[in-house]
Amino acid sequence: xxxxxWHGEGDIRVDEVPAPEIANPHDAIVEITxxxxxxxxxxxxxxxxxxxxxxxxxxxxxxxxxxxxxxDVETLEEGDRVVVPFTISCGSxxxxxxxxxxxxxxxxxxxxxxxxxxxxxxxxxxxxSHMLGGYAGAQAEYLRVPFADVGPITVDADLxxxxxLLLSDVFPTGYMAAExxxxxxxxxxxxxxxxxxxxxxxxxxxxFDAGRVIAIxxxxxxxxxxxxxGDAETIHFEEEDVYDRLMAMTGGRGPDRCIDAVGTExxxxxxxxxxxxxxxxxxxxxxxPHVLRQAIKCCRKGxxxxxxxxxxxxxxxxxxxxxxxxxxAVNTGQTHVQRYLDPLLEKIEDGEIDPSFVVTHREPLEKGxxxxxxxxxxxxxxxxxxxxx
Amino acid sequence: MSGPISExxxxxGATPPAPTNRPAAPSGGERLVAADRQHVTNAEPQAxxxxxxxxxxxxxxxxxxxxxxxxxxxxxxxxxxxxxxTAAVAGxxxxxxxxVSSRADSDAEGTRPAGEADQADAAGRVxxxxxxTVGAPPETVSERWRDPETMARLxxxxxxxxxxxxxxxxxxxxxPLGTSVSWDTRVVEDRPGERLRxxxxxxxxxxxxxxxxxxxxxxxxxxxxxxRFRFEPPGxxxxxxxxxxxxxxxxxxxxxxxxxxxxxxxxxxxxSLESNPSARGAGDAL
Numbered sequence: 001x002x003x004x005x006w007h008g009e010g011d012i013r014v015d016e017v018p019a020p021e022i023a024n025p026h027d028a029i030v031e032i033t034x035x036x037x038x039x040x041x042x043x044x045x046x047x048x049x050x051x052x053x054x055x056x057x058x059x060x061x062x063x064x065x066x067x068x069x070x071x072d073v074e075t076l077e078e079g080d081r082v083v084v085p086f087t088i089s090c091g092s093x094x095x096x097x098x099x100x101x102x103x104x105x106x107x108x109x110x111x112x113x114x115x116x117x118x119x120x121x122x123x124x125x126x127x128x129s130h131m132l133g134g135y136a137g138a139q140a141e142y143l144r145v146p147f148a149d150v151g152p153i154t155v156d157a158d159l160x161x162x163x164x165l166l167l168s169d170v171f172p173t174g175y176m177a178a179e180x181x182x183x184x185x186x187x188x189x190x191x192x193x194x195x196x197x198x199x200x201x202x203x204x205x206x207x208f209d210a211g212r213v214i215a216i217x218x219x220x221x222x223x224x225x226x227x228x229x230g231d232a233e234t235i236h237f238e239e240e241d242v243y244d245r246l247m248a249m250t251g252g253r254g255p256d257r258c259i260d261a262v263g264t265e266x267x268x269x270x271x272x273x274x275x276x277x278x279x280x281x282x283x284x285x286x287x288x289p290h291v292l293r294q295a296i297k298c299c300r301k302g303x304x305x306x307x308x309x310x311x312x313x314x315x316x317x318x319x320x321x322x323x324x325x326x327x328x329a330v331n332t333g334q335t336h337v338q339r340y341l342d343p344l345l346e347k348i349e350d351g352e353i354d355p356s357f358v359v360t361h362r363e364p365l366e367k368g369x370x371x372x373x374x375x376x377x378x379x380x381x382x383x384x385x386x387x388x389x
Numbered sequence: 390m391s392g393p394i395s396e397x398x399x400x401x402g403a404t405p406p407a408p409t410n411r412p413a414a415p416s417g418g419e420r421l422v423a424a425d426r427q428h429v430t431n432a433e434p435q436a437x438x439x440x441x442x443x444x445x446x447x448x449x450x451x452x453x454x455x456x457x458x459x460x461x462x463x464x465x466x467x468x469x470x471x472x473x474x475t476a477a478v479a480g481x482x483x484x485x486x487x488x489v490s491s492r493a494d495s496d497a498e499g500t501r502p503a504g505e506a507d508q509a510d511a512a513g514r515v516x517x518x519x520x521x522t523v524g525a526p527p528e529t530v531s532e533r534w535r536d537p538e539t540m541a542r543l544x545x546x547x548x549x550x551x552x553x554x555x556x557x558x559x560x561x562x563x564x565p566l567g568t569s570v571s572w573d574t575r576v577v578e579d580r581p582g583e584r585l586r587x588x589x590x591x592x593x594x595x596x597x598x599x600x601x602x603x604x605x606x607x608x609x610x611x612x613x614x615x616x617r618f619r620f621e622p623p624g625x626x627x628x629x630x631x632x633x634x635x636x637x638x639x640x641x642x643x644x645x646x647x648x649x650x651x652x653x654x655x656x657x658x659x660x661s662l663e664s665n666p667s668a669r670g671a672g673d674a675l
Contacts, residue, residue, distance in 0.1 A: 005668040018671040024658040055668030072657065090656045094524055094610060106652040109660040112644045124660065134673050136666045146660065 002389065003057040003140030004368040009047030012369045017057060020136060020144035025072035028148030030084060034161040035139050036061035036359075037368075037385040038086075038169055039195045040310045042376050043264055044128070048286065049312050051113065051131040059139025060086035060126040061168040063161060066152075067142070075149045082152035084145055085337035086169045088124040088133060091150035102334035107146060108133045122334060139368060141389045153341040156349075162356035162386060163348055166196070170384075171355045172340035174200020174261070177308035178208050180331035181257035186211030188250055190298065191232070192291045193261035194222035196358045196384050197308055201259050202230035203353060214255060216242055218267070221381045229357050238269065246298045254300040263309025266290035272317065279316065286313020296323050307332035358384040365389045515620040519643040523651045524611040527603040528582040533654050534601055534614075535585070542659060543646045558587065560597070562622075570594055570623060596621040614650070616643050 005015040020029055038061050043049050063083040066076050076082065089101035096104050104123035108114055114121035114131045124146075127137015136144065145152060155164045174197045183189060189205040191198050194217035205213045215226035216235045226232040235245050246255060268276055268290030279285035295305055296319050305328055323330070347353050360383045363371055371385045523530050533539055537552035544550045549561040556576040563569040572593035578586035578600075586600040602615040649659045662673035 001666075003666070003668075007668075013668075015668040017668055018664075018666045020666050021664045021671075023661045023664050026656070026658060053667070053669070057667055090652070092524070092655045093651075094522075106656050107660055109662050111648045112641050115644065130673075133660075134662050134665065140666075144665075147656070 001141035002365060004059060004365065006044055006052055006056045006058050007054050010045060012045060012058065012372045014366055014368060015055070017140070019142050022068055022070045023144065024146060025070040026147050026149060027070040028066050028073055028076055028145045028152070029068040030062065030064040030082060030143045030145055030152070031067045032062045032064040032138060032141060032143055032389045034063050034165050035059050035387050035389060036165060036168070037139070037371060037375055037387065039197060040128070040263070041372070043310060043312060045372050045376060046265060048264055048280065049129050050286070051129045053130060056127065057136040057140050058127040059137035060128060061165065061170070062138035062143055063165050063168065064143070069148065073148050076152060076154070080154050081157060082154050083164050083167045084138065084143065085151045085341065086125055087151070087334060087337045088126065088135065088146050089150050089338055090147050096150070099336055099339045101336040101338040110134050125334070139365065139387060151338060153345060155345065159348065160356070162359050162362070163354055164345070165386060166355040166358070167341055167344055169335065169337065170196040170358070171200050171344055172337045173197050173308050173335040175204040175340055175344060176335050177201040177259050177261060177306050178204035180306035181205070181259055182304045182329065182331070183208040183210050183257050185209040187256040188212040188214065189257045189259065190214045190216065190246060190255035190295070191259045191261055192216045192295060193309060194219070194226045195261065198261035199225060199230060199358050200355070201261050201308065202226055202232050206231065214246065214249065219378050222383060225358070225383065242294055243298050250300070254298050254303065256300045257304045257306065258295040258299045260291045260295050260305065260307045260309045262291040264288060264311045285316050287311045287315040289315035289318050293317065293319055296328065299326065299328055301326045302328070304329045304331065308335070359386055361385040363387055515618070515642070517643040518615065518617045519647050520613055520615045521647040521651050522606050522610050522613050523654050525654055527605055527612045530612040530614060530654060531582045531585065531603045534650065539650070539653060542653065543649050547642060547645065572597060594623045614647065616647050618643050
């Protein structure tokens with residue numbers, strides 16, 4: 001089959017690879033009909049994620065049709081149209097039973113590797129490094145889905161791909177970001193990053209009764225989308241000082257809740273931003289925590305930081321003193337996608353939200369390498385790319 | 390090791406002649422691993438830390454460890470074999486040392502991974518202890534451990550284990566180039582739901598012992614399973630070859646075995662990359 005494979009920094013290729021097979025009794029094979037490129041795929045593309053191997057199939061936002069099921073699969077059958085979460089979760093361990101699916105104890109075959117680095121292993125993910133499972137990714141014609149009774153959600157044929165596809169990651173991720181922000185009625189919520197996760201965090205903040213949402217980015221079309229679709233006020237971080245502007249907007253209190261929807265590849269300004277970039281290039285620092293620093297500084301005392309943006313390693317100069325003295329709460333983690341599938345699908349079915357507004361590009365899989373470049377460089381108004389295998 | 394070999398066999402296969410001590414490491418990767426072993430040993434809380442190589446790495450060491458770790462990780466992952474996996478794990482550990490040691494300089498305990506009493510010395514002697522919590526009652530968990538089919542799956546790719554009788558197990562460790570060593574163990578303590586302990590027979594070419602303790606976990610979390618495994622390979626070519634194969638970082642063995650056991654009990658399967666596709670072909674390590 002054809003698949004997008006990682007060959008190193010800035011090098012994604014369309015390769016011919018073996019088709020996946022059922023390996024365990026709870027597996028299913030899904031023929032992919034639509035598969036998106038995630039902002040976090042750009043961290044792979046940029047060579048920032050450890051334990052990638054040349055030739056790994058990437059991608060973790062797929063949907064498609066079930067074409068084979070293992071002997072113990074009970075809820076799916078051939079022909080089902082499913083959206084597949086990026087988190088692989090067994091459904092039986094303590095964490096899954098607590099709805100903390102991205103912390104599943106049993107889905108990472110390379111748990112020992114993750115344990116060496118993190119202390120304990122989180123769940124395995126599709127196409128996101130060997131430390132996080134080593135599973136082949138979903139930017140391919142077919143995908144093997146372990147624990148198929150726990151992840152995939154079946155969707156009606158009358159809902160277009162683009163409306164349901166983003167249940168696989170970015171819509172639940174933005175929603176969990178807002179939930180993690182512990183928003184009280186009429187709170188002011190600041191969202192750093194207006195990519196797809198930021199856009200859904202903005203939408204979701206309103207669902208949690210925020211009083212005001214402020215979005216921060218530097219890409220004009222993303223800021224425009226935050227204003228027009230998200231009803232957010234916006235700050236262009238290269239044109240204005242974010243701290244000064246936020247203080248002016250909130251009477252010096254700072255936003256009650258701050259969401260970092262950027263993560264490891266933040267574009268810092270000034271000397272610290274340059275230093276982060278240099279250190280990351282020579283592997284002295286795995287992450288560029290610019291947004292995290294700024295959010296800690298800006299957040300209202302006793303407020304909450306929610307971090308859906310992906311960090312991969314370690315970061316320097318994170319202001320833990322201010323974090324502690326200002327009594328901030330921090331909530332983070334990979335998304336417990338399975339927890340949100342039913343309620344969010346319901347919102348789509350009811351017409352309460354149509355996630356397809358973020359999709360700007362739909363192209364054949366063959367154009368994948370090109371689309372990675374376009375997405376990375378934020379050219380051509382690119383916010384979300386959907387590929388057709 | 391004295392006395393006649395009866396139920397155990399040593400098969401030197403096509404091993405080329407080798408000195409009686411461990412041969413010089415054939416590659417940079419393995420030399421690094423030997424150094425890593427030393428780190429693991431030195432990092433034991435009871436062992437005195439000496440100089441910069443003891444508990445933390447200096448900046449140069451950190452960079453070297455990070456780079457070497459990343460390389461080894463990738464090399465290890467590139468090989469679809471046990472050696473590959475263990476090299477990858479070693480790489481991960483070095484990477485971890487490189488990434489974390491700066492933060493952990495003042496916290497030697499913090500540099501230790503999940504292992505509880507892991508060590509592997511230069512002679513290839515392995516002693517490893519790990520714990521995991523399994524979501525089922527001690528009696529169920531202990532019975533499952535005793536199942537011969539379970540045993541074979543837990544050690545798959547690491548060691549071959551089969552039951553000669555209920556209390557006697559036959560083990561084989563294979564090295565490269567067709568070398569292998571086999572030995573038998575017998576159960577010396579068996580308290581279902583509490584503890585199981587086994588030792589190699591007196592005449593076995595490998596001195597090996599293991600135990601599993603089952604203890605009810607708090608708050609209805611199931612059973613805390615603690616697995617200890619000791620392995621002292623024979624001297625000479627076979628022993629060296631087998632230890633090379635058994636574990637570039639053999640102290641990970643208990644961790645891998647327990648992960649598999651937990652998954653098997655909780656989900657009925659062991660997560661697998663056996664046929665995982667990539668541009669490299671089908672199948673990734675273990």
